[in-house]
Amino acid sequence: MTMGQESDGLNKMRDRVSRFLSGLLRHFPDKFGLRLDRYGWVELEKVARVVGERYRLSSEESMRIIKETVERDPKGRFELADGRIRARYGHSVKVDVNWSEGGEIPPVLYHGTSRKAVKSILEKGLLPMKRREVHLCENVSDAVTVGRRYDKCPVVLKINAGKMLKDGYTIRRKGKVLTTDYVPPEYISVYR
Numbered sequence: 001m002t003m004g005q006e007s008d009g010l011n012k013m014r015d016r017v018s019r020f021l022s023g024l025l026r027h028f029p030d031k032f033g034l035r036l037d038r039y040g041w042v043e044l045e046k047v048a049r050v051v052g053e054r055y056r057l058s059s060e061e062s063m064r065i066i067k068e069t070v071e072r073d074p075k076g077r078f079e080l081a082d083g084r085i086r087a088r089y090g091h092s093v094k095v096d097v098n099w100s101e102g103g104e105i106p107p108v109l110y111h112g113t114s115r116k117a118v119k120s121i122l123e124k125g126l127l128p129m130k131r132r133e134v135h136l137c138e139n140v141s142d143a144v145t146v147g148r149r150y151d152k153c154p155v156v157l158k159i160n161a162g163k164m165l166k167d168g169y170t171i172r173r174k175g176k177v178l179t180t181d182y183v184p185p186e187y188i189s190v191y192r
Contacts, residue, residue: 010065013055014068014072016055017051017069018077020054021047021077021087022077022087024047025086025087026087026090029042029093032050033050036086036093039086039099040087040095041084042084043085044063045083047085048066074176075176075177076177077089077175089174089177089179090135092130094132095132099172101173101174102173105171105173105178107161108159108160109158110158110191111126111134111135111156111157111183111188112144112146113150114150114151116151117150118190121157121185121188122190125184125187126157126183126188134179134180134181134183135177135179136171136180137178138176143157155190155192156192157188158188158189159183164180169181
């Protein structure tokens with residue numbers, strides 16, 4: 001096996017582990033016998049055991065790949081601390097999502113969505129749907145990437161975050177993603 005093939009194999013494994021961690025820590029921890037604490041944390045060792053069993057990895061390999069996956073994740077989906085791991089956002093399971101890493105909230109945020117969802121959003125606002133929070137982006141490019149999950153030609157919505165904050169709504173920073181409980185329609189306009 002060449003160095004490039006080995007690297008490709010490792011990258012593919014990290015990608016599979018990343019997708020699995022997203023599901024495991026956001027949606028189905030119980031299915032694998034994991035109990036998330038109030039804020040979504042679980043012991044890293046237990047997660048490494050589940051990942052190792054699923055992908056036939058030794059405990060050392062599993063731990064290394066999880067740590068590399070978290071460190072290299074461009075979206076900052078996961079967090080490691082004190083021998084524990086959690087998904088920062090995107091949960092459908094019941095965890096307390098009312099925390100923030102702090103930092104300045106830009107006055108304008110964006111949300112990518114499908115063309116067929118726009119009319120409803122402009123009437124009812126942005127709702128968390130199957131998740132516990134609404135996800136917002138700091139830039140148009142990230143919003144387009146998110147929107148492409150739902151539509152090959154997504155619509156980008158502009159959110160007046162500055163006005164929302166001034167009016168008493170909470171917006172939380174979680175890595176590169178910003179979250180809120182709800183965005184009322186009066187703060188939303190179509191960007192493109």
